[in-house]
Each structure stands twice: as C-alpha cells, then as structure tokens.
Amino acid sequence: MVAAKDLARAVVAAPWRGLASIGIRRVANRPISFIVERQDWSIRWDGIQICERINMRHPGVAGICARPERVTGAVAHFGSQFLWQVWHPYQSTSNKVVISYFHGKPEDGPEMARHVDCFLKHLDRIDRVIVANRSVHERLLSWGVPAQQLALIPIGVDTTRFRLPTDAERMEARRRFGVPDGMVAIGSFQKDGVGWGDGMEPKLIKGPDLFVETVERLNRDFPVFVVLTGPARGYVKQGLDSRGIPYSHHYLENYFDVPHAYHALDLYLMTSREEGGPKSLLECAASGVPVVSSRVGMAPDVIDDGVTGCLTDVGDIDATHAAAASLLSDVAKRVQLKAVARDRVAAYDWSVVGDAHFSEVYEPLLRDMGLRA
Known part of the structure; x- marks a missing residue:
C-alpha cells in the first residue's frame, strides 16, 4: 500500500504523469477533475499548471482527466467549451460543472453558431463559466449569461520557466x-x-x-x-x-x-x-x-x-x-x-492564476457539495 505522504508527494511533483511513478495506474474521483483533450496540447498544459498549483496547497485534491464519463460527485472543469459540448450528455448529475469559454460567436461560422446555441440552451447544467478576458466576459453578459455564473480569470504563465535568456x-x-x-x-x-x-x-x-x-x-x-x-x-x-x-x-x-x-x-x-x-x-x-x-x-x-x-x-x-x-x-x-x-x-503567474481558480470557483462549489479541500 502506498503511504499517504507518498501519494501527496507524487501528485504535487508531477500531476501530469499521474501516479504511475509510485505504482498507481489510476486515481478515481478526485474532488476536482480538470477535463482535457486526449491530444497533448494547450488545454492539457493549462490543466497541469492549475492542478499543480492547487495540489501544492491541498495535496491530491486536483488532477487532469481525459475520461470525463468516469467523473462523479466532483467538480468537473471542462478545459474548453468545445470539450463540454461533446461530453455534456454523458455527465453525471452528481457533478458540479465548470467550463472555460475561451472564444466564439455565431458570426464566426455555422459550426460556431451551433456551438453557441448549445451552450446557451444548456446553461442550467453549468455551475460556473470561466472566461479569460474582458471582451468575452462582456459578450456572454450580453447573451444573457448571469453575472454570478461568470468568473473572469486570465490564462497564466510559468514565469520561472519562461524567463529572460542569457x-x-x-x-x-x-x-x-x-x-x-x-x-x-x-x-x-x-x-x-x-x-x-x-x-x-x-x-x-x-x-x-x-x-x-x-x-x-x-x-x-x-x-x-x-x-x-x-x-x-x-x-x-x-x-x-x-x-x-x-x-x-x-x-x-x-x-x-x-x-x-x-x-x-x-x-x-x-x-x-x-x-x-x-x-x-x-x-x-x-x-x-x-x-x-x-x-x-x-x-x-x-x-x-x-x-x-x-x-x-x-x-x-x-x-x-x-x-x-x-x-x-x-x-x-x-x-x-x-x-x-x-x-x-x-x-x-500560474501561482496567482491557480489560486484564483481555487478561491473563486472550485472552493465555493466544493463547499456547496459538502466537501472540503
């Protein structure tokens, strides 16, 4: 059996690798699941950084997940609105649902128009919507998304890895x-x-x-x-x-x-x-x-x-x-x-942005579910 301190250390040190390094192939139902694409691309990187920052303060609470149909009784954060559109019919009603709405308006084309229509039609199934900039925040307000449903939190950057070169x-x-x-x-x-x-x-x-x-x-x-x-x-x-x-x-x-x-x-x-x-x-x-x-x-x-x-x-x-x-x-x-x-x-910096995700979005939803980090 893996000791709790080893579990916490593995999640904090390398959440993007899961827990394979200490012999655990899968952890079910963390309180916060950040839903990512199967491809190793931008949304996955965001999720890694956010979960890493949260786990530094609350070990083992958050993790990335590419199998959203398996998430139950948790805060399920879909890393993009496009992922949510694909998976929302298969979501457990026991979850609190968060989506990141990055961009898109009906005039961008027929496919985007269908997506926006789906998003607005199913707003009652979404607990919080995170937007990264003021322009999209104002756009969603104009579409009738309630202000209390929105959270304006920018994308972050790791200022230790991204730095001035010699x-x-x-x-x-x-x-x-x-x-x-x-x-x-x-x-x-x-x-x-x-x-x-x-x-x-x-x-x-x-x-x-x-x-x-x-x-x-x-x-x-x-x-x-x-x-x-x-x-x-x-x-x-x-x-x-x-x-x-x-x-x-x-x-x-x-x-x-x-x-x-x-x-x-x-x-x-x-x-x-x-x-x-x-x-x-x-x-x-x-x-x-x-x-x-x-x-x-x-x-x-x-x-x-x-x-x-x-x-x-x-x-x-x-x-x-x-x-x-x-x-x-x-x-x-x-x-x-x-x-x-x-x-x-x-x-x-992700340290600031990760904390904002937790304090402004995740923690209140966990509290509503009777859970504590």
Whole structure:
C-alpha cells in the first residue's frame, strides 16, 4: 500500500504523469477533475499548471482527466467549451460543472453558431463559466449569461520557466531552431490548421493568412526567418514556401521545450481574428520577446500599446506591418518594451492564476457539495 505522504508527494511533483511513478495506474474521483483533450496540447498544459498549483496547497485534491464519463460527485472543469459540448450528455448529475469559454460567436461560422446555441440552451447544467478576458466576459453578459455564473480569470504563465535568456542561451536557441546568423527571427507558436494532420486547410479565425502576408511585407526590408511551433501548420508553411521565405518548424511534444523557442526570437506576431488568450502573449512578455498583436482576446487586457507591446486592429495588415517594422528598426524601443513587459507579467503567474481558480470557483462549489479541500 502506498503511504499517504507518498501519494501527496507524487501528485504535487508531477500531476501530469499521474501516479504511475509510485505504482498507481489510476486515481478515481478526485474532488476536482480538470477535463482535457486526449491530444497533448494547450488545454492539457493549462490543466497541469492549475492542478499543480492547487495540489501544492491541498495535496491530491486536483488532477487532469481525459475520461470525463468516469467523473462523479466532483467538480468537473471542462478545459474548453468545445470539450463540454461533446461530453455534456454523458455527465453525471452528481457533478458540479465548470467550463472555460475561451472564444466564439455565431458570426464566426455555422459550426460556431451551433456551438453557441448549445451552450446557451444548456446553461442550467453549468455551475460556473470561466472566461479569460474582458471582451468575452462582456459578450456572454450580453447573451444573457448571469453575472454570478461568470468568473473572469486570465490564462497564466510559468514565469520561472519562461524567463529572460542569457546571451549564451539565446545563441544556443537560435542554433537549435535553425536561425541563420544575421537573420531576424519572427515567431508564430500556435495551431492554425484544421484537424491534427498537416493543416493545409487554414483556421482563418487564427489569422494564418494575415501572418503570411505580414511576413512577406517585412521580408522586403529585413532578412526574415520564421520560427514555427505547434501542430497543423501546413497552410503557413506552404505560404512561406511560395514566397521564398525561409523558416523552420518544430512540433515540440514536451511543453517545457517551448521556452527555448522564445529565446530564439526577435519578434512575435499574433494576427488572430478571435482569441481567448492566447497564452503566447504572456509567454512572450515573460521571455523578453517584443510582440505585435491584433486587438482580440487577452491582448487589450495584457498589452499596454506602445509600452509593453503593440496592438493593431483585426485584419489591418498595414498597421501590423508598420508596428513590426518600427520595432525591428529600433533596438532601444525593443529593450524598453521587454523590461516593462517582464515586470508586469508577474501578475499572470500560474501561482496567482491557480489560486484564483481555487478561491473563486472550485472552493465555493466544493463547499456547496459538502466537501472540503
């Protein structure tokens, strides 16, 4: 039998590995289950960080789960509204249900319109809805979601792993990610293709077409090299190939390799038409990478335009190009932006965000269920 102290230590040290390291294959019904995708992607990383922070204070209370049909008598937090849409018919009525609603509105397309309709139709089956930014918070209020049902909690970042690189670390990262000497490295770390294959069909909501066109314009005045991470990047890669713009693509299966990718960059472009986060904005700030972003998701909440980064209107390629070109031409401005952004991002560390999830959402629901952490 495994001692309680060993159980707690394993959960705190490595919740993302489950408890296999101490001989337990599965733990049933933790009080808080963070529901994730089967794929090792962004939502899973969020869940790992949130559960890790909570378990540091309340060992063994929270864990990630890819089998929501097995969760009963617990707080079941669906890491995205899309996961909830798939699984809600199979949820035990003994659960308190939490969902993270990142983004989406009916005008985004027929599929999203159906999703929004399902979400609003079944609001009575959801106990709390977490949104990451003020824009989506206001949107859901306008749709009639009660204010007491909403919690505004941003996405977080690990400011110990995502940090300013030394000169040696920066040089090593540029070698690792294939950035030639003298080239300007522009980053895009996301999933912007449909599905989990090559990603030749673009998710236009993520702005891959805007990214490619902006990079093409920058390449006329700067020696551009693009660094890509994430799955399903085929559309972007094809666009760069057709324009003769050099790039490297690394699908980093280990999330803890991602900080090294930021160390290789001179600039990050976020050209999405709709976002819930993205967490890349925070990762850039923590890693000292200047960012130009469209005014979507958390960007207006996180970026002080001209002080910690640059904001442009959605789809405005001229403004995005001008802001990026200005930063690339002004070393002193980049240095100033990086310093201020790094200082302010501490407010978004997962230690703060994880505590907010527990105190504002999980703990009250556990109390309603007669449970204590």
